[in-house]
Amino acid sequence: MVGRRRLGRQFGWLWASYAVSAYGSGLGFGALPLIAVLVLHAGPAEVSALSAVGPAVGALIAVPLAPWVEFRRKRPVMIMMDLARFAAMATIPVAYAFGWLSFVQLLAVSAVVAAAKIAFNAASGAYLKALVRPDDLLVANARFESTNWSSIAVGPPLGGAAIGLFGPVTTAVADALSYLLSALGITAIRGQEEAPRTTDKGPVRASALLDGWRHIMGHPGLRPLYLNQMLVAGLIMATEPLLAVLLLRQLGFPPWQYALAFAAPCLGGLIGSRLARRVVARFGRHWVFRTVGTLRAIWLIGLAFVRPGVVGLVTVMAVELAIIINMSLYSPVLATYRLEHTPKHLVARTLTAWSIGQQASIAVLTALAGLLADVTSPRTALTVAGLLILTTPLLLPRQHQTSQHEPELSRSHS
Numbered sequence: 001m002v003g004r005r006r007l008g009r010q011f012g013w014l015w016a017s018y019a020v021s022a023y024g025s026g027l028g029f030g031a032l033p034l035i036a037v038l039v040l041h042a043g044p045a046e047v048s049a050l051s052a053v054g055p056a057v058g059a060l061i062a063v064p065l066a067p068w069v070e071f072r073r074k075r076p077v078m079i080m081m082d083l084a085r086f087a088a089m090a091t092i093p094v095a096y097a098f099g100w101l102s103f104v105q106l107l108a109v110s111a112v113v114a115a116a117k118i119a120f121n122a123a124s125g126a127y128l129k130a131l132v133r134p135d136d137l138l139v140a141n142a143r144f145e146s147t148n149w150s151s152i153a154v155g156p157p158l159g160g161a162a163i164g165l166f167g168p169v170t171t172a173v174a175d176a177l178s179y180l181l182s183a184l185g186i187t188a189i190r191g192q193e194e195a196p197r198t199t200d201k202g203p204v205r206a207s208a209l210l211d212g213w214r215h216i217m218g219h220p221g222l223r224p225l226y227l228n229q230m231l232v233a234g235l236i237m238a239t240e241p242l243l244a245v246l247l248l249r250q251l252g253f254p255p256w257q258y259a260l261a262f263a264a265p266c267l268g269g270l271i272g273s274r275l276a277r278r279v280v281a282r283f284g285r286h287w288v289f290r291t292v293g294t295l296r297a298i299w300l301i302g303l304a305f306v307r308p309g310v311v312g313l314v315t316v317m318a319v320e321l322a323i324i325i326n327m328s329l330y331s332p333v334l335a336t337y338r339l340e341h342t343p344k345h346l347v348a349r350t351l352t353a354w355s356i357g358q359q360a361s362i363a364v365l366t367a368l369a370g371l372l373a374d375v376t377s378p379r380t381a382l383t384v385a386g387l388l389i390l391t392t393p394l395l396l397p398r399q400h401q402t403s404q405h406e407p408e409l410s411r412s413h414s
Helices: 009-027 031-038 044-062 065-070 074-097 103-131 134-166 170-187 206-218 222-250 255-283 285-295 300-305 309-340 344-375 378-395 406-412
Strands: none
Touching: 009 103, 009 134, 009 170, 031 044, 031 103, 031 134, 031 170, 031 222, 044 065, 044 103, 044 222, 044 344, 065 103, 065 206, 065 344, 074 103, 074 170, 103 134, 103 309, 103 344, 134 170, 134 255, 134 309, 206 222, 206 344, 222 255, 222 285, 222 300, 222 309, 222 344, 222 378, 255 285, 255 309, 285 309, 285 378, 300 309, 300 378, 309 344, 344 378
């Protein structure tokens, strides 16, 4: 089983730091849109703008960070990005306490957090590749995936209860503190990290900013996976602010039910992530990419049929459960394939390019969905998103594009 395999003390600290940050973010799941709705009384267009503009600006900020991350030791970068996110999130309760909280501030916080998250993930991915053996990459990624979904399963109900008891910015405080604790955990990792090798002593060339995209778009397997992931992630995330408005304002769901609708299905993430290694060993990675990648896309349309009361709550939970089981099986396999097929000197830039593309797609599609919801209704926008995502399996790679070394890799994970 995945949980019984030992990956060493250093990985343990990295995993623990990831876990505390993930659980803090789980408590703060959807914190900024919720604050916008409950405190600033924002409408669909504003909530969608918050979910779109902030990440888009953050993605732009992250572009020049990619070479900077690549050519530095990764642990200090991760610590710096955690501290940046802590400082940004901590401004929210301070401003709220003094009555200064504004929509512009929420946009700024969203941008800083998004940029720091991209840089952190790039550094942690490069560090993970150097930290564990190639045969253990899928195990490590599955553990991160399992932790992520368990944090969302536990965090939002507790966060919803905390908001009801202590006020709307409570979860922002928890999220901020989790980044601080994560930084402390990363400082506890012992061992000398190898200094990255650079090809010259001069400043990083401007073209280095695009090296990650060049690698992705020039790789026959990564290119279709990248394009598919951008659209799937963008369309799924575009539904989050729409559902916040639909459930909280139009259908009258209390915050704890809204949180429960997303939290309970996340238990399915434990199922998918734990199955990943065995499914790859039995069916191969290409089967996961094609079959499970398709199954991620077919359920979103169900959100268009949400109704008030228990039936509506069950509908959201059933749709989310089906999506999450497939996502949590697919994601660690994708993450492992991406690391295995990226040279060491390009990992940070490739992961940054991947994250920027995904964030940009989320931003654009969320903004368009918000505008459509403003002109029509949130339910209409959910229907359009659900129909569009049904076309995304057409972008999944063919057998010959991902089959290189597949038999050897499958046996290595058995």
